Amino acid sequence: MTTRYERTWDNRRKQSKQTPADESANGARSVTDQTRASYYGVPVIHKPHWKWLIIVYFFVGGISGASYVLASIAHLVGGKDAGRIVRAGRYLSLAALLPSPILLILDLGRPERFHHMLYILKLRSTMSVGTWILTIFSGFCGLSALIQAAEDGLLSRIGFANRLLLALPAKAIGAIGSLFGFGMSGYTGILIAATAVPFWAKNYRLMGPLFLTSALSNASAAITLTLSLARGTSHSTLQRLEHLDMLAAIGELTLLIMARRNLGPVIARPLREGSLGNIYRWGVLGVGITAPLALLSLTRLKPHAAPRLLAGISAALTLIGGFLFRYVFVMAGRASADDPQATYEFTRRERPLG
Amino acid sequence: MNAAIPLIDSDLVGTTGARHGAMGYLTDTTLCIGCKACEVACKQWNQLPMDNLEWTGYSYDNTKDLSATTWRHVAFIEQLDGTNGHSPGVMPPFQSNWLMMSDICKHCVKAGCLEACPTGAIIRTEFDTVVIQQDICNGCGYCVPSCPFGVPDLSASDHKAHKCTLCYDRMVDDLEPACSKACPTDSIQFGPIDELMQRAERRVAELHQRGVKSAYIYGDRAVGGTQGIDGLNCFFILTAEPEVYNLPAYPELPQDKVGSAWLATLGAAFAIGAVAVAALRGR
Ligand code: SF4
Ligand code: SF4
Numbered sequence: 071m072t073t074r075y076e077r078t079w080d081n082r083r084k085q086s087k088q089t090p091a092d093e094s095a096n097g098a099r100s101v102t103d104q105t106r107a108s109y110y111g112v113p114v115i116h117k118p119h120w121k122w123l124i125i126v127y128f129f130v131g132g133i134s135g136a137s138y139v140l141a142s143i144a145h146l147v148g149g150k151d152a153g154r155i156v157r158a159g160r161y162l163s164l165a166a167l168l169p170s171p172i173l174l175i176l177d178l179g180r181p182e183r184f185h186h187m188l189y190i191l192k193l194r195s196t197m198s199v200g201t202w203i204l205t206i207f208s209g210f211c212g213l214s215a216l217i218q219a220a221e222d223g224l225l226s227r228i229g230f231a232n233r234l235l236l237a238l239p240a241k242a243i244g245a246i247g248s249l250f251g252f253g254m255s256g257y258t259g260i261l262i263a264a265t266a267v268p269f270w271a272k273n274y275r276l277m278g279p280l281f282l283t284s285a286l287s288n289a290s291a292a293i294t295l296t297l298s299l300a301r302g303t304s305h306s307t308l309q310r311l312e313h314l315d316m317l318a319a320i321g322e323l324t325l326l327i328m329a330r331r332n333l334g335p336v337i338a339r340p341l342r343e344g345s346l347g348n349i350y351r352w353g354v355l356g357v358g359i360t361a362p363l364a365l366l367s368l369t370r371l372k373p374h375a376a377p378r379l380l381a382g383i384s385a386a387l388t389l390i391g392g393f394l395f396r397y398v399f400v401m402a403g404r405a406s407a408d409d410p411q412a413t414y415e416f417t418r419r420e421r422p423l424g
Numbered sequence: 425m426n427a428a429i430p431l432i433d434s435d436l437v438g439t440t441g442a443r444h445g446a447m448g449y450l451t452d453t454t455l456c457i458g459c460k461a462c463e464v465a466c467k468q469w470n471q472l473p474m475d476n477l478e479w480t481g482y483s484y485d486n487t488k489d490l491s492a493t494t495w496r497h498v499a500f501i502e503q504l505d506g507t508n509g510h511s512p513g514v515m516p517p518f519q520s521n522w523l524m525m526s527d528i529c530k531h532c533v534k535a536g537c538l539e540a541c542p543t544g545a546i547i548r549t550e551f552d553t554v555v556i557q558q559d560i561c562n563g564c565g566y567c568v569p570s571c572p573f574g575v576p577d578l579s580a581s582d583h584k585a586h587k588c589t590l591c592y593d594r595m596v597d598d599l600e601p602a603c604s605k606a607c608p609t610d611s612i613q614f615g616p617i618d619e620l621m622q623r624a625e626r627r628v629a630e631l632h633q634r635g636v637k638s639a640y641i642y643g644d645r646a647v648g649g650t651q652g653i654d655g656l657n658c659f660f661i662l663t664a665e666p667e668v669y670n671l672p673a674y675p676e677l678p679q680d681k682v683g684s685a686w687l688a689t690l691g692a693a694f695a696i697g698a699v700a701v702a703a704l705r706g707r
Contacts, residue, residue: 109499109670110482112489115574119565140700149706179563179583186543186562194679197566198542252693260685264678265569266536274681278689286696314703321699407569410670417572417672 108410115266117407120177120400127173128258128396131204132285133292134166135254138211140289140314142244142251154300154307157218158293163251164215166292167208174204196261203253210247214240255285262403268337268416269406270399273329280325284395287318291362291388298382308381315388316366319359322395326355336415340402350398358391436646438625440655441533442617446552447595448657449604450620451526452627453669454639455611458484458498458524465606466496469591473581490527492579495588496603497527499669525669526603526612529554529575529588530643531657532677537587539679540570545585552657553590561585572653572675590658617657624661631661638663642671652677 108114141159144152175184188205192198219225220235259281263274270277294311297303330338341350365384369377406412442448466472472493477486483500490497501523531553538546538554545560546567556567556576561584567576568585576587591601599605604614613620624641631639642648643659647666651674666673 108667109501110480110485110488112482112670113574114670114672115572116568116577118569119578139697140704143697143700144704147701147705151706152704155704177564179565179578179585180561183543183560183562186545186560187564190542190544192539192542192544194539194682195542195566196682197540197564201542248697252697256689256693260682260689261566263685264540264682266572266574266675266678267569271678271681274685275688278685279692282689282692282696286700310704314700317699317703318696321696403569410667413672414667417675 108414111410113408114410114413115407117267117404118265120404123173123177125393125396125400127170127177128281128400129288129393130166130173131170131258132255132281132392132396133289134163134170134211135207135251135256136282136285136289137166137293138163138207138214138244138251139248139255139286140293141214142241142248145244146241148310151304151306152310154297154303155293155311157222158296158300159289160214160218162289162292162296163211167211170204171208196257196264200253200257200261203250203257207247207250207254210243210250213238214244214247217243252282255289256282262400265403266413267403267407268409268412269333269340269403272333272337272416276325276329276332280322280329283318283321283325284392287315287322287388288392290314290318291385291392294381295385295389298378298385303378305377308377312366312369312381312384315384316363319363319366319388323355323359323363326359334415337406337412339409339412340405341398346398346401346405349394350402353394354391354398357387358394359388362388362391437644438621438641439645440617440621440643440649440659441645442621442655442657443552444616444618446533446617446657447590447615448531448553448617448620448659449528449590449601450613450615450624450659450661451528452611452613452624452661453523453525454627454631454636454661454663455609456498456524456526457609457611458500458522459608460498461606461608462496462526462603462612463487463494463498465602466588467494469594469602470495470589490529490575490577490587492577492586495528495586499523499525499527501525501664501668503664503668523664523668525660525662526607527669527671528603528658529590530573530648530659531588531590532572533649533654533657534652534677536570536572536653536678537567537576539677540566542566549592551590551592551595553592553595555589555592556585556587558584558586570678572672572678617655621659624659627661631663636663642666642669647673648675650674650676652680 137159141156144155175181178184187201191202217235217238217240220232225232256278259277262270263277265271290311294315340346362384365380369380475487475493480486480488483502485500487494487497503521535554542564543560543562545557547555547557549555563578563583565578576585579586594601600614604612628639628641639661641659642662643656645655649655662669
């Protein structure tokens with residue numbers, strides 16, 4: 071696989087074709103420029119190469135971790151009625167997990183050396199911690215999916231394995247695995263926060279919770295969507311999930327507003343301007359959060375007006391919004407790394423520690 | 425001359441966390457003549473390919489930035505402040521309003537790139553410098569955004585991360601690194617940090633005395649090596665705000681945030697768990 075990197079001849083050329091007006095918008099220093107002097111608008115820091123592979127991974131990895139958590143919680147406290155949620159959660163978790171390591175390995179500059187990450191654990195390197203979380207979580211996720219398969223009678227031909235899987239303490243496995251499930255869906259936020267990129271690092275306390283909450287709302291939406299398509303899902307099951315969808319969307323909205331406020335005008339520029347700003351406003355906030363919230367409130371007001379259809383649509387919208395959220399946050403980070411004024415703002419904000 | 429020097433915490437001026445015996449550079453920009461001998465010597469010794477030459481329009485700068493193939497980068501800053509775009513008629517008696525600075529990996533005392541690297545490819549050597557082991561790096565690219573100074577970069581040809589090694593291969597043979605060896609004005613000086621820092625303080629005092637009041641050290645704990653970075657093994661003498669040279673004024677070590685970020689995430693996990701339990705509980 072050949073990955074194309076940004077700092078190549080073509081791009082440098084393109085950059086240098088900017089008009090003076092573009093350059094001062096990028097923070098460049100021209101003779102008439104009133105902003106803080108910069109070095110011809112050249113970025114202070116280097117942006118990561120992360121793009122589609124990582125955006126997709128953030129999306130599916132988050133769903134995998136959070137569906138596992140939801141399945142385990144439903145198994146622990148949901149009673150008999152929750153069987154469908156448990157099953158859907160466990161299978162979805164595995165389905166979303168499978169592409170994850172492939173995406174991560176393909177994203178490496180040297181994919182054949184991926185195992186170099188597995189000889190060492192560095193607690194302050196979130197990439198290292200995340201690799202281990204993914205590795206351990208895969209074990210739990212696979213095991214719980216196998217237990218589910220055994221319970222569903224899919225493994226009855228392999229009598230020994232079947233008996234063994236059914237004898238395992240599924241609840242305890244789910245509870246411990248959930249810790250790693252939480253880690254799976256939250257570490258990605260910390261991964262990008264622990265960098266020098268202003269857009270991510272400024273909100274270092276909010277990125278983990280934000281990714282976690284978004285993963286939960288996506289997982290809950292994915293389960294809702296699956297069950298709304300499946301025949302014979304009871305009304306009460308759907309209602310519980312809708313309740314969860316709503317709470318998650320409200321939580322996500324709150325965190326997004328907090329994050330936006332904390333960024334301040336200069337660093338938040340990518341969220342305001344250009345196509346990213348539009349995707350953020352209409353896609354993430356509109357399609358992904360406001361529309362599902364409206365639909366879900368509608369089902370609450372009129373409980374019997376096509377509940378399944380509405381639940382399914384709102385879940386699909388939530389998933390689209392969740393993907394766009396990751397797209398916008400990764401790309402906005404890249405844009406802010408390219409903006410010298412954002413880095414100046416970020417590194418000027420405090421006096422040095424005494 | 426721009427006299428707006430950043431807020432300097434005077435107690436920290438000239439202090440560094442560098443271990444006794446650590447090696448590094450003092451790059452005294454007041455001596456730089458912009459000849460790029462350091463860039464060329466670096467490319468030659470480290471066998472780095474040429475960059476795609478182009479007219480950037482950025483004064484005499486044609487490499488723009490540090491990259492996987494440019495480990496020394498000479499910045500050219502023509503200060504035209506307050507002249508409405510005309511060439512300044514009256515020049516202060518110092519470098520004709522033209523600043524030149526040879527930038528490099530700072531070999532931070534606590535390095536963001538090193539702490540980020542998940543393979544252990546980035547190590548601290550016996551000289552307290554920071555080196556990427558090319559046989560270990562798998563090109564994950566995490567060191568790239570983790571450096572507060574924008575130094576390492578993935579190479580488009582071998583897809584691994586590259587940056588200055590402070591000529592580790594020369595140092596083990598008791599040779600001076602290529603760039604400082606080539607520098608004709610001794611703008612780049614190589615040696616043990618304690619000695620270089622003293623020399624820098626003497627030089628700043630001398631410059632102040634000779635009328636360049638804006639001279640200061642970038643890379644001690646007061647400016648440049650701030651907030652957990654604890655000093656830079658490769659530090660500078662500058663005469664304008666750090667931003668003029670495209671350097672961050674008070675950078676911070678990204679990994680110092682990991683602990684509180686995990687705590688916040690843990691708190692969120694509890695809250696989310698509680699919400700999920702409440703929503704999914706069997707009736
Ligand atoms: S300047 Fe950047 S690349 Fe160099 S040691 Fe510091 S963090 Fe690492
Ligand atoms: S790109 Fe290489 S040197 Fe940089 S963090 Fe990844 S493995 Fe380490």
